[in-house]
Amino acid sequence: MHTSPTPLPGGTWTLGDSAVTRFGYGAMQLAGPWVMGPPADHNGALEVLHAVVDGGITHIDTSDAYGPRVTNELIREALHPYPESLFIATKVGANRDAQGGWPTARRPEDLRRQVEGNLKALGVEVLDLVNMRMGDAEGPQPGSLAEAFGTLAELQRDGLIRHLGVSNVTEEQVAEARGIAPIVCVQNMYNLAHRQDDDLIDRLAADGIAYVPFFPLGGFTPLQSEALSAVAARLGATPMSVALAWLLRRSPNILLIPGTSSAAHLRENIAGAGLALSEEDTAELDGIGR
Secondary structure (H helix, E strand, O other), X not given: OOOOOOOOOXXXXXXXXXXXXXXXXEOHHHOOHHHEOOXXXXXXXXXXXXXXXXXXXXXXXXXXXXXXXXXXXXXXXXXXXXXXXXXXXXXXOEOOOOOOOOOEOOOHHHHHHXXXXXXXXXXXXXXXXXXXXXXXXXXXXXXXXXXXXXXXXXXXXXXXXXXXEXXXXXXXXXXXXXXXXXXXXXXXXXXXXXXXXXXXXXHHHHOOOEEOOEOOOOOOOOOOOHHHHHHHHHHOOOHHHXXXXXHHHHOOOEOEOOEOOOHHHHHHHHHHHOXXXXXXXXXXXXXXXX
8 A cells, every 4th residue: 555654735636526635737748849749767657656655646647649649658567456545637628739739629429539548548447537628728618518528427427427527718618518418527737827717717716627827837937936946045945836836826626737757856846745835935925917
């Protein structure tokens, strides 16, 4: 049995019917460059996944499009049979092309094939959570998700999916999805500098729905702000630590999934997210994205 020597920052949140650690892990960076192909250090990738579970993290975010299949196969190799406490979230809605692009794939037959691919690669009979990813690389785009999300709801009724979520979506699409089937989370881009979902986060919290920000540290362009740097210097911490700690403080329904391909960096992220922010620190940081 894997146990955590110390409680993880942020405590837990009930995701569907499971209590998961608010500090989770995003597996995207375990694949090769541009999220294509195998990692340069196969054993190092397995070490990271062991460190995730040994550190007490119970929420892993992945997708069969990462690699493709690479991260899911690594997760299975490292952790299967899975600890009963482990909750694995995945997402569908895109394929990969030979150039490393992410062409959309949201027809019913595409989504069924992707769900089956996730089941096979992870080695499970039912997926804990499947997020329906909409929009494109530029962000959420308007339009109905009814056909795509309805297909996932059918697969849920078939017993292949336990819980549903949506990703890269507008507020209107969140409402549309909730009218089709219950959702347990929304996964959108959000961080100190990108605060477009502030109101949505608060409404979801009131309804017991998790909000999972991707690119919590800014994505491919790290967060840069004089205010962030000033708070970090005052606390003797890195800007990234402060950014993670701010997210956990922002709302109790925010679940973190920062990714890394290094076990040492994983431990740094955990320590950083546990940073104590004062009211003064928080007020200064709140001003960055407003």
